[in-house]
Every structure is written in structure tokens, then in C-alpha cells.
Amino acid sequence: MLKLIVALIAVPLAGILIAAALKPDSFRVQRSTRIDAAPETVFALINDLHQFNRWNPYERKDPAIKGRYSGPASGVGATHAWESAKVGTGSMEISSSSPSSKVEMKLEFIKPFKASNQVEFAMTPTATATEVSWTMSGAMPFISKVMSVFVSMDKMIGKDFEDGLANLKTIAEQPAGATESSRTESPQNTPKHNEEQS
Secondary structure, eight states, X not given: OHHHHHHHHHHHHHHHHHHHHXXXXXXXEEEEEEESSOHHHHHHHXXXXXXXXXXXXXXXXXXXXXXXXXXXXXXXXXXXXXXXXXXXXXEEEEEEEETTTEEEEEEEEEESSOEEEEEEXXXXXXXXXXXXXXXXXXXXXXXXXXXXXXXOHHHHHHHHHHHHHHHHHHHHTSOTTOTTGGGGXXXXXXXXXXXXXX
């Protein structure tokens, strides 16, 4: 009887481990949207991390999140670190910034697990709007491969990217002059970010 129980546990477990071992060593998740605003408008909401956090979907998940900004106000070197019981602990730093076309970031997670990922926002102007893509890529350690057997990275974070781009679209498409007044949005739409400036 004991051998049967062990076999019933060991066989599925072995299958999961084998499936995990066959997973790719890296991942890439991307979402895109069309925003009816100039590339300069969209760029400003990404290149300045204070503005970034107005639409950042992860900030909105935890009203009690604690954050700290450091480095320049925007562009290369601008950094934001956060601590949250809901979305973990980590930091992001702008590593490359090309006005109105691209922003790249280094994303470091500390909790609930350690990971180093690359993030890219690309803005492509069209005749009347801006196509914006949000991409994240990184290595897949074995524990992540095991998790991806049950749910892919695309499913885990893709919806968050879609929500974030929708938030960005809403803010970027506001009429000229409405940006400042939008900072008094209702609590259910705006994260209460507990900031510490260093």
C-alpha cells in the first residue's frame, strides 16, 4: 500500500519536473495599445517615474505600498524602490531613454522571489495616434519553469500589462490642461503612494 502511495506521488511529480526542464531558459511578454495622443505626451508619462506610477497597475493593487525615489527626476538613472505586502519588494531604474520613442528599465525583484528582468516601452507615431508596446523579458530559473507548467508567464503578467496600458491610455488622452487636475482623481482610481524621497 505504501509503495502504491509513493508511486502515485512520484510519477506525477516526475512528470512535472520533466515538463519544467523542457521549458525555455528565458521568457518574453509583450502587450500593445493605440493611444490617441502625441508620442511626446506618452513618453512623459513613462520617462518620469512619478508620472509612471500614476498608471502603474502594480501600484494600484496596494494602497499601502511604500516607495522611494532616487536619482534624477526623469530619464537615465531615475530609480524607484518599493515595498508591499501584496506586490512584493523591488526596484526599477531607467537604463536608457530616447525622447518620445523608447524607455528601457532594469527591474529587480527581491520578494517574494529574486529576479532581474528587462523592460522596454516603445512608442511609434502614426498619422493620428501613438502605438505603445510594453515588453518584459528575463531568465527563467528552474523554480519559475516549474510554476510555468501550471500557468505561463504570459498569463501571469499579461493581464497586468493590459490594465496598465489602459490606465496610461486614459491619462494620456485627457484634454490639454487636465493633467494637473487629474491628480485629484477618486481614491478607487488613484493609488495612495506613501513616498520617501532620497
